[in-house]
């Protein structure tokens with residue numbers, strides 16, 4: 371991906387332009403320019419470091435894709451675009467499906483090998499890392515099989531349906547000396563680093579609450595995503611709830627103490643809509659809600675002791691202009707528009723860079739376990755009507 375400078379357009383609104391924000395008569399004008407400049411510098415430094423590392427090694431990580439999944443529409447172009455990655459092969463268990471997916475999503479890449487078994491791809495010695503977009507309940511098994519073949523693994527979220535499975539993945543990865551990361555691509559979009567920077571600047575005070583909301587109306591063609599019960603990885607929790615929980619968690623330093631959730635289930639045992647609260651202690655709560663039966667939202671909002679920040683489009687697509695808005699009790703009221711970025715490509719470049727340069731991936735297996743622990747507890751709470759203690 372081109373490492374062009376990140377530009378930020380900062381728009382100071384009249385205070386009434388963001389709903390619910392009033393302006394006190396004694397309110398000060400807030401000047402955000404210093405923060406914006408810091409932000410540009412830190413992003414440029416990261417991108418320059420990445421570029422320098424790539425130039426040092428001048429190597430590309432050789433990727434294989436395990437599964438002819440729909441999400442390859444995003445990932446195949448991302449691997450091709452990434453400066454330090456090379457797409458070597460794709461495999462499917464359905465004869466001809468790998469070739470069809472290649473023709474559909476990367477028609478110019480006829481040199482890419484196609485396999486009609488997943489095992490054949492794992493046996494390919496010219497593949498360093500695999501991207502794994504199989505169905506949720508198959509992630510742990512095939513991550514382990516890839517590790518045993520000495521492959522590094524970028525596994526789609528959720529990495530596994532139990533913490534015990536992630537423990538097994540961690541032990542196997544350590545034994546075979548490979549890296550494994552859960553594919554929360556959204557985290558590689560610079561807009562979240564910007565939110566973190568705003569929080570660290572102290573502008574909204576101490577973080578007390580986060581609300582993360584993800585929903586869309588499930589199209590009939592995708593109803594199969596609700597065909598499996600939550601025990602088998604089906605439903606909204608494993609599909610989009612994992613984003614809501616992951617994004618809500620990132621702003622709390624404390625370990626969660628309990629989870630409470632409610633859900634609507636359908637006949638298959640999948641949840642179609644779930645809401646809940648993660649209790650981080652001392653009155654600090656993360657509220658999550660997600661649904662396949664509501665209009666599209668993919669946003670989070672952080673409320674501190676002195677103001678709030680909202681990220682308006684967490685699933686930002688390449689070309690989308692990301693928007694972050696924030697307000698403060700003393701009358702600050704700002705909307706920032708960042709440059710578009712492709713978080714799928716940034717995720718591939720990050721993981722490739724880690725492997726090529728011997729660094730640990732930004733999303734750790736402990737993070738994957740922490741997310742899984744909350745998901746499992748939330749499902750338990752929704753099923754039992756109980757508050758589930760985590761400590």
Ligand SMILES: NC(=O)c1ccc[n+]([C@@H]2O[C@H](COP(=O)([O-])OP(=O)(O)OC[C@H]3O[C@@H](n4cnc5c(N)ncnc54)[C@H](OP(=O)(O)O)[C@@H]3O)[C@@H](O)[C@H]2O)c1
Pocket residue numbers: 436437438439440441442461462463464467503504505506526527528553555608609
């Ligand atoms: N990061 C994101 O933005 C994002 C978005 C959506 C989904 N995901 C995640 O990515 C993973 C894949 O999701 P998806 O929606 O792309 O999955 P999908 O299209 O349902 O494919 C999942 C797997 O099922 C098999 N498959 C595909 N089409 C099939 C068909 N018509 N009949 C039978 N089997 C078929 C494929 O394996 P074979 O080729 O081996 O048969 C494929 O790898 C999931 O874990 C999901 O949570 C991530």
